[in-house]
Amino acid sequence: MSEPNPHTSAWDRPGGPWSSGTVTAYGVPQQAPQPLGPPEPPAPDGPQRRRRQLMIFGGVAGTIVAAGLAVLLFLIVGGDGDPFGSKAAPAADLRPPLARACPPPSVLPSPAATAPPATGERTVDEAAGISYRKYGAPWVTWDTVWNAGTLEVPYRVGQHFVSEVYSGGEYHASILSAAVPATDNDALTLDLECVGRQVASDVRAEYYPQPNRLEPIRDELTTLGGRPAWVSEFRLFFRQTGLTATEEYSAVAVIDVGKPTAAVLYVSVPGTHKQYDYVVKQVLESVRPL
Numbered sequence: 466m467s468e469p470n471p472h473t474s475a476w477d478r479p480g481g482p483w484s485s486g487t488v489t490a491y492g493v494p495q496q497a498p499q500p501l502g503p504p505e506p507p508a509p510d511g512p513q514r515r516r517r518q519l520m521i522f523g524g525v526a527g528t529i530v531a532a533g534l535a536v537l538l539f540l541i542v543g544g545d546g547d548p549f550g551s552k553a554a555p556a557a558d559l560r561p562p563l564a565r566a567c568p569p570p571s572v573l574p575s576p577a578a579t580a581p582p583a584t585g586e587r588t589v590d591e592a593a594g595i596s597y598r599k600y601g602a603p604w605v606t607w608d609t610v611w612n613a614g615t616l617e618v619p620y621r622v623g624q625h626f627v628s629e630v631y632s633g634g635e636y637h638a639s640i641l642s643a644a645v646p647a648t649d650n651d652a653l654t655l656d657l658e659c660v661g662r663q664v665a666s667d668v669r670a671e672y673y674p675q676p677n678r679l680e681p682i683r684d685e686l687t688t689l690g691g692r693p694a695w696v697s698e699f700r701l702f703f704r705q706t707g708l709t710a711t712e713e714y715s716a717v718a719v720i721d722v723g724k725p726t727a728a729v730l731y732v733s734v735p736g737t738h739k740q741y742d743y744v745v746k747q748v749l750e751s752v753r754p755l
Contacts, residue, residue, distance in 0.1 A: 561646035562616055563727070567659035580691035583753045590622040591755065592644040594722035595690070597730065598751035600624060600640070600744065607641060614671035616664065618643045618729050628735045632707035638741060639733050640748055644726040647719075658686055660727055661695025661719040668717050668731065669701065677703035683716075690753040694720040698745070712736035716745045722754055 586599040603626040611620045623641035630636075645664070647655045662684075669679060683698035698716040713735050720728040730752065732745045 563645060563647040563655075563660050563663060566663050567647065567656045578688060578691040580753055583751065587753075588623060588640070588642070589755070590642040590644075590728070592621065593642045593726075593728035593730075594644070594724060594755050595642060595720060595728045595730070596753050596755060597640070597642070597748050604638075604640070607639075611641070614667040616645065616667045618645050618664065618667070618731075620731065628738050629709055631705075631709070633705065636708060636710060636735060637733075638735055638738055639731065640744065641731050643729045643731075644724075645729050646725060647727040648725045655721060655727055657693055657695040657719060657721055657727075661686075661697060661717070664719050664729055665697035665699075665717045668715070669699075672733075673701055673713070674703040674705040674708070677701050689718060689720055689749060692720050692722060692752075692754050694718050694752075696749065710735040710737045714739070714742050714745055716749060718749055718752070720752065720754075 604624040607623040620641040715733040718730040
């Protein structure tokens, strides 16, 4: 590498005489510029200090308010993104139909009385919690399950006989019993009059040809076998194509057996077999709790 020529003029140097650069005295070493730091801020006076504190406090308060609004918005929206959506539907009422229709009474029933001991052959319904008189021919043991009416009373125990066969099927005389849920949860007290009327109304509307005419005989709160009971006794008149029977003598008893279920006893004798009408009252009088 060659040494620079100290006698070269400014015109001969790269950039010419107006090239940019730092002007220094001949023979004086060039000094590197010293960086300048930021000026020291003046110490705030009293009012400035208070304004700064207020700004800090205002920022903190704003943050808190924003967080509160976010939480409130989440609660309103409910996490589903629809703040104006409809309210949730009420929970379904899962109580039995009779429990919904007949709330527990405010007055407790009278204590059960002691009934005379049962005699003779008996039909025993463990689920219903009752027993009652059993009859010979033409009555035979009921051997099926009949979920009858809107209330779907499940008749599983009893006796019956076919009184006639017609175009619509078989017509029966019957002595049937069942246990039907009548209270909410494990409550042991039920409104017998309300439950009894509901069951009797269901019998008339669902068990017989429509329309029909009812001739009431008895509709009262009483006792059966020493237990509180509601008894509806009546005669129904009707007409059905092909059916010889045009009337029927019936009774419906709802018995409080001290359980969440009520015992239901349904007795019916078609008008074509009036010789068995006595069975209706006799069966009711023979009821005993288990």
